[in-house]
Amino acid sequence: MTSQTVSIAITGAGGAGVMTAGQMLLDAAAKAGLYGLMTRSSGPQIRGGEAAAYIRLSSQPIDCPNDTFDVLFCFDWMNVDRFAAELPLRPDSVIIGDQDAVNPPEMITRSVARQLLVPLGETAKNIEGGRPNMIGLGILGELAGIPLEALQAILEKVLHRKGEVALNASLEGLRQGMQLADDLEAEIGLNLHLERLAQDKTRWSLTGNEAAGMGALRAGVRFCAAYPITPATEILEWLAPNIEKVGGTLVQAEDELASINMVIGGSFGGVPSLTATSGPGLALMTEALGLAVSAEIPLVVIDVMRGGPSTGIPTKSEQSDLNIALHGLHGDAPHLVTAPTSIADCLFTVQWSVHLAEKLQTPAIVLSDQSLGQSRNIIDKPADLAFIAERDVVSDGIVEYKRYALTDSGVSPMAIPGTRGGEYVADGLETAENARPSSAAEDHYAQLDKRQRKLLKFEYGQHWALIEGEGDIAVVTFGSVTAPVREAIQRLAADGQSVKLVALRLLAPALPDAFEAALAGVEKVLVVEQTHSKQFYRYLRSEYDLPKQTDVLAKPGPLPYRPAEIVAKLKEMI
Structure with a gap:
């Protein structure tokens, strides 16, 4: 069978090569025509110590983690329990570990997922210069249906500087890992092969x-x-x-x-x-x-x-x-x-x-x-859009220059140092139009209005927010939370339920007219954010008119939003 998406977690102690294996798996998947996402997790020490790489591969573009993991691959049991809350598993998920590892932690022994042991360390020892992470890369690559050629190409690209001996050891480890995966597939029917697309696009x-x-x-x-x-x-x-x-x-x-x-x-x-x-x-x-x-x-x-x-x-x-x-x-x-x-x-x-x-x-x-x-x-590959920095500056030889002139737009031309006639004082004191410090009320009022006016009068165009879909229910969000919200909305659309997305790209200044137009026809709003005190919701309430039926889904980090929890909340509202 072929899947549309597969999620793999790799964990291990510092130095086990978790991130290296995860990165190579992602790059090989891309070379084979897949899309993917890799997030990483580590302990509070930032560098060193336990680490985890979370990889999601798909036949279609994706940009958020899935609800659960299909495979948890542990190079060792060192502190894997610290990631327990980040590793949702199902009864049909699989935990793969080294058969020589002893004393698995409680999160492994009590897990609902199936557990499989492979001769990870033993296989690596039989290869001169062999490393368990390369064996693991071969196992995971084979399970996901990534061809040997793609994996080999990535190894050669990454490891060629380390010399022929190191490269050959890694390639042999890769091949033996893929053979171990063949045994797993034959014995228990574990096959996570993805439908690979033709490489007719340039992927980044x-x-x-x-x-x-x-x-x-x-x-x-x-x-x-x-x-x-x-x-x-x-x-x-x-x-x-x-x-x-x-x-x-x-x-x-x-x-x-x-x-x-x-x-x-x-x-x-x-x-x-x-x-x-x-x-x-x-x-x-x-x-x-x-x-x-x-x-x-x-x-x-x-x-x-x-x-x-x-x-x-x-x-x-x-x-x-x-x-x-x-x-x-x-x-x-x-x-x-x-x-x-x-x-x-x-x-x-x-x-x-x-x-x-x-x-x-x-x-x-x-x-x-x-x-x-x-x-x-x-x-x-993203489009190459023509947004180039353009600053309104004055020409050489200007006469009676007013740096902070009260223009209709609020923007007054700036003199670059060295411009003849464009000398002015730039500091934190309030000023008159000619840039001379002033404590006069009329100057303070005028400059406050000017600085605000230039932001409010500017035409930001359609880029102020990402707006998708239709419906009488809308999700309002911003930032990284947008990705799981989009996937949740797509899942509901597949079930015939329409939800609108409004993801703000411009948070300040507030644009009440644009926001009102975006919510035209919307009766219920769900605000989704990753804060503890509902900062985004409180900001929206202070600047915009929200429908009476507005609910909030707010939680702090460190756990990411999963599409399923947003789907569940929207179904309650529907």
């Missing part, structure tokens, strides 16, 4: 963090200053070599305070600029962001959210930075807040956010999260 393999970096470069960002922080560091790792290729510069600052001020300086000098961080770093940046609002200096901050407060859970996903992104700046400081709706959409949303920040001369905070940032997705 990328994480949300990589996509975000690419979106920044496509938009014209040429300066980045940042301090490493989980789970945003991969944005910097991707940008470091690639920004140089387009003539840009990346600086690793000494902390988040330095990085945001460097970015303000880079942008003030006329270069589209960006930083990336997570919740603790964003908290440190808020004062400087107020300066950027006041001085009308465009920049982008990508916040890859994680569980909080404080250090919280750095390796797990949550959407609980929403409040600080929306309201964390002191004073009345209108700015942009956006959120990508998928891993692939990280590219577009960051590119669009840079465009908006430059056009409106204001900071933009992009709310990604660990689930989007660190998960890897096999997708069709």
Whole structure:
């Protein structure tokens, strides 16, 4: 038989090669014509220790985990119980472990799933330089119906630098693992083969963090200053070599305070600029962001959210930075807040956010999260959209320059340092139109209105939200939660039940007219978010008119939403 989707979990101690095996399985599946998603999980130590790779393969595009796992493959039993809540299994699921492993944890012995033991370590010992993770890769590849040629091609691509001996050992381990899988299929009928599609499309393999970096470069960002922080560091790792290729510069600052001020300086000098961080770093940046609002200096901050407060859970996903992104700046400081709706959409949303920040001369905070940032997705090649940073600047030799002129649009042309006649003071003090500091009430009122007007009068077009489907019930959500919501809605549609999706890409400023139009004909709304205190729901209530019959599905991280729980909630409402 052939399946449309299969979900595999791989666990093991640090150094067991869990992530390597998972990544190779995903890449080989893509080479064989499949789509896929790999999310990763680790303990609170961030680096080292136990690890888990969660892979979902499919014949169709997918971008969220499934409800349960078909296979749990344990290279060893080391701390696998720490992932128990993340590993929903069914009675027909299979746990595969090493036959020489002793003392399986309680979560294994009490599991409802079938348990199979294979000579993992013994097989590896019989191969000079053999590793159990390559045996496991062969077993899983064969069970999923991935051809040997695709798996071999990935091994050769990844391991060629390690030398012929290491490569040959891995290839032999792969082949022997596939033979072990043949025995499993013959003995118990375990076959998870997927229907593979013809490779008539160019597929990309990328994480949300990589996509975000690419979106920044496509938009014209040429300066980045940042301090490493989980789970945003991969944005910097991707940008470091690639920004140089387009003539840009990346600086690793000494902390988040330095990085945001460097970015303000880079942008003030006329270069589209960006930083990336997570919740603790964003908290440190808020004062400087107020300066950027006041001085009308465009920049982008990508916040890859994680569980909080404080250090919280750095390796797990949550959407609980929403409040600080929306309201964390002191004073009345209108700015942009956006959120990508998928891993692939990280590219577009960051590119669009840079465009908006430059056009409106204001900071933009992009709310990604660990689930989007660190998960890897096999997708069709995204469109190359023409959103390039465009800043309204004055020409050399301008006379009687007013940096903060009260224009109808709210946007006043900016002078790049060195522009003759364009000298002005840029600081955090309130100003008159000519940029001279002023404490006069009329100037304060006028500049407050100006900074707000430019955000409210701008035409954001259709990109403000992802809107799909029809029906008198709608789900309103944002960010990474969009993916399981979309799959839930698709499952209901297959049963003849119509539900509309409204996933906000632009969180601030609020667009009441557009939101009202999106909910035209809707009688019931379900708000879905990954916070403990219903931050998104409370924000929607403060800015929009929601139907009387509005319900909320809110839970914090670290556990992801599964499509089935959203389906169950919608069926209650239906």
